[in-house]
Each structure stands twice: as structure tokens, then as C-alpha cells.
Amino acid sequence: MTNLAAPSSSSQALNDLNETERKRILAKSALFAPPTAMTEDGRRDLVGLSREELEAVLTDIGEKPFRAKQVWHWIYHQGVTDFSKMSTIAKPLQNKLTEHFIVSRPSVTTEQTSKDNTRKFLFRFRDGQEAETVYIPDRQEDRGAVCISSQVGCTLSCTFCHTGTQKLVRNLGAAEIVGQFMAARDSYKEWPSPKGETPRLLSTIVLMGMGEPLYNYENVAKAMKIVMDGEGIALSRRRITLSTSGVVPMMDRCGDELAINLAISLHAVTNELRDEIVPLNRKYPIEELMAACRRYPAASNSRRITFEYIMLRGINDSDADARELVRLIRGIPAKVNLIPFNPWPGSDFKPSTKERLARFAQIIMDAGYSAPIRMPRGRDILAACGQLKTQSEKLRRTIAKNPDDKSEI
Ligand code: SAH
Ligand code: SF4
Numbered sequence: 001m002t003n004l005a006a007p008s009s010s011s012q013a014l015n016d017l018n019e020t021e022r023k024r025i026l027a028k029s030a031l032f033a034p035p036t037a038m039t040e041d042g043r044r045d046l047v048g049l050s051r052e053e054l055e056a057v058l059t060d061i062g063e064k065p066f067r068a069k070q071v072w073h074w075i076y077h078q079g080v081t082d083f084s085k086m087s088t089i090a091k092p093l094q095n096k097l098t099e100h101f102i103v104s105r106p107s108v109t110t111e112q113t114s115k116d117n118t119r120k121f122l123f124r125f126r127d128g129q130e131a132e133t134v135y136i137p138d139r140q141e142d143r144g145a146v147c148i149s150s151q152v153g154c155t156l157s158c159t160f161c162h163t164g165t166q167k168l169v170r171n172l173g174a175a176e177i178v179g180q181f182m183a184a185r186d187s188y189k190e191w192p193s194p195k196g197e198t199p200r201l202l203s204t205i206v207l208m209g210m211g212e213p214l215y216n217y218e219n220v221a222k223a224m225k226i227v228m229d230g231e232g233i234a235l236s237r238r239r240i241t242l243s244t245s246g247v248v249p250m251m252d253r254c255g256d257e258l259a260i261n262l263a264i265s266l267h268a269v270t271n272e273l274r275d276e277i278v279p280l281n282r283k284y285p286i287e288e289l290m291a292a293c294r295r296y297p298a299a300s301n302s303r304r305i306t307f308e309y310i311m312l313r314g315i316n317d318s319d320a321d322a323r324e325l326v327r328l329i330r331g332i333p334a335k336v337n338l339i340p341f342n343p344w345p346g347s348d349f350k351p352s353t354k355e356r357l358a359r360f361a362q363i364i365m366d367a368g369y370s371a372p373i374r375m376p377r378g379r380d381i382l383a384a385c386g387q388l389k390t391q392s393e394k395l396r397r398t399i400a401k402n403p404d405d406k407s408e409i
Pocket of ligand 1: 160161162207208209210211212213243244245264265308310339340341342343344
């Protein structure tokens, strides 16, 4: 007899604890739920529904479930938003679909392209809330990453992050999360979805925009399952990275269900400092975070966990910090992204010097890890990390205060 299959009592206790925490997180997340995906005249948005849900709404209007496959193809493979363009569907059914449903996109409030070709979108959703999405093209090749927001605002108030100064308004729905990617693809006219090995311009998704994706797990997971579906957008899980400030109990679930790449916003190597600059650390300290990384199933040599480390002058950028970082990640297939701090008005932090950055990177590389220094992109349009905060809100406030002063435009 072997008892290998039975979990040890300590791992069982951890599971139970995490399960309780997960329930609490999901209950809290529900308080910030997005509005139902419905137009004022009662038409249901088909974007953001799972395949099963799509079948169900089609059955509700008297159609056969197989229609879901056809409609799915038009929405996610062809990128069509108008039922009358779904040419394999007969006219009467096209009309019926138009009567009951829509295929939505968020509307574009602003679209700016930086000198370095980074493109920032401010998207507006049906209830008027807005969120930012950024396309960051690769410098060498015709491909790039779409940085997607998961919430309007953020509850977590990391001290170096501009988004953290905007309190959480609400979670984004699955339609709004997928919608950001689809609307960005509209802008580059990248439809139909490239298949198999065909190169893609919008080739990866990074959940690194506004918000904490693991505090809106259900909607994020649903959206990513849609994006990965092989008969639609068909993006491989290897091309999706979720960044978290360390919501430990949800990391396990994300690993089990989605197995997409993980990025951890580490930023400090002692609990004392991390408690201060990433306040979530008080709940899930570094040891628990690293243990969750070790459990993460996608971690293997080909799929390393990324540790993001923002370089703050005189705060977290010493040689000793670098050595401790190496010690913490030992044994985890990992790479470290060093992010020079992007200053924003009102923040007291300063970016580390170039020499410090180079030295810090060298210590990590000497230990055998890759440690690229992330050059800020789209600086001229405030598209860089941590600067994604709805500019239009600021603008509206300025105009309300002084209607003639457009200095912030
Ligand atoms: N909430 C998640 C996802 C947002 S990712 C998370 O924190 O991981 C946003 C990334 O930009 C994070 O790594 C964050 O730490 C980093 N960031 C925030 N403010 C920044 C700033 N001012 N300069 C550089 N990077 C910043
Ligand atoms: Fe929220 Fe991430 Fe910004 Fe922290 S760094 S405030 S978790 S968006």
C-alpha cells in the first residue's frame, strides 16, 4: 500500500485555508460586478459569453445549438460585428439575431500613437466607465503585446503606482476584457484571426493594465478562455501573461484552470519593505508568495515565471537586494524584468541610476537568470507602466473647474 496520493495534513490545511480565502475574495469581487451586458432596448451582447452560454441564448430564441459554432466563428475568427455580414447564415436568421442580440465593441474615446509606435486606447463601456489598453509593438519584428486592463481603478494602492491612486470603481466584464483585444485588432485591421503559425501583429496579451486581475478572476478567466478557443481568436496560453501583485489563493486556481504565464510584481525582497510599497504583502507575505510560485504548474524551463522588479533609487536597488532576490527565486524557472520607475506628478520616488540598474542586473545574470531592463515605451503619451490612469477623468475635472483652461489637454 502506498499513501502517496493522500495529501499531507499540512498541504490539506493549506488547501482549506486557500479555499476559504478564495471564497472571500470572490464574494468581495462580486460587489464590484460589471453591469449586465445588455443594450437599453434589451438586446443581449454575445461577446463575452462562453460557448455553452452562447448555445443557451440561441436555444432560447428557438435555434438549434449547432448555430453557436457558426456564430462563434463569425464573432471571434472573422471579427464581424454586423449579423448581416455573416454570409453563411440565411437572411431571416440574420434578421432574427439582429432583433435579439448585438456583437459589441467598447467605443474609442481616444487613440494615441507614440513616437515609438506604442498605441494607447482609452475605451468607453456601455455605462460610461473607461479603461486603457496599450499595444506595444516589438522593436525588431512585426508583432507585439496588447496590455489589457482588468478593472476600472484598483483596490491595492501600491505606493509607486499611479493606477493605485484611483480607487476601484468596478470590475470589467468578460465582454469588456475580450473587447479591448478585439477593438485593438480592429484598429490594426487584423481580421480574420491568423491561424496556426501565421504571424500575428497583436501576438501576445499581457494582463498588466489597470487593476489586479486576480481580484476579478471569474471575468478574466472567462475572457481568456474565449481568447484561447481554437475556433476563434485561438491565442495560445503561452502567449498570455497574467501579472499579479500576489493574490496567493487565486494563483493556485489560475494555474489549475488556465495555466497561462505568470508574472509576479515582487518589487521588494524583505517583508518590511514590501509591506510598505505593495500593501497586499501584509496579507500574503513573501514566503507564501514564493511557495505559491513553486506550486504554479506552468513553471518549467520553457515557461518561466517572470518577476517584475521596479527599480526605486535608494529604496530597493542595492547589491544586497539583488543577492536576496536571487536567493528567493532559486529553484524556480524564472526571469527578472527590471522596470525603471516611471515618475508621475505627486510621487516621491526616483528612478535608479543607469549604473545601479546595470550592476543590479549583472548580479542577477551572474546567478544564471535573465534580467532584461524594460525600457519605458510610449512615454510621450503616458502609456508606460503604472501611468495608466484615465486621463479623461482628469481632463473633465480640469474643464469643470475652469471651462476655458484646456492646458491639460
Ligand atoms: N495589478 C497587477 C497588474 C498591473 S501590472 C500587478 O500589479 O501586477 C502593472 C505593472 O506596472 C506592475 O508590475 C506594477 O508594479 C508596474 N508599475 C506600477 N507603477 C509603476 C511605475 N510608476 N513605474 C514602473 N512600473 C510601474
Ligand atoms: Fe494595483 Fe498593480 Fe498598481 Fe498595485 S501595481 S496599485 S496592484 S495596478
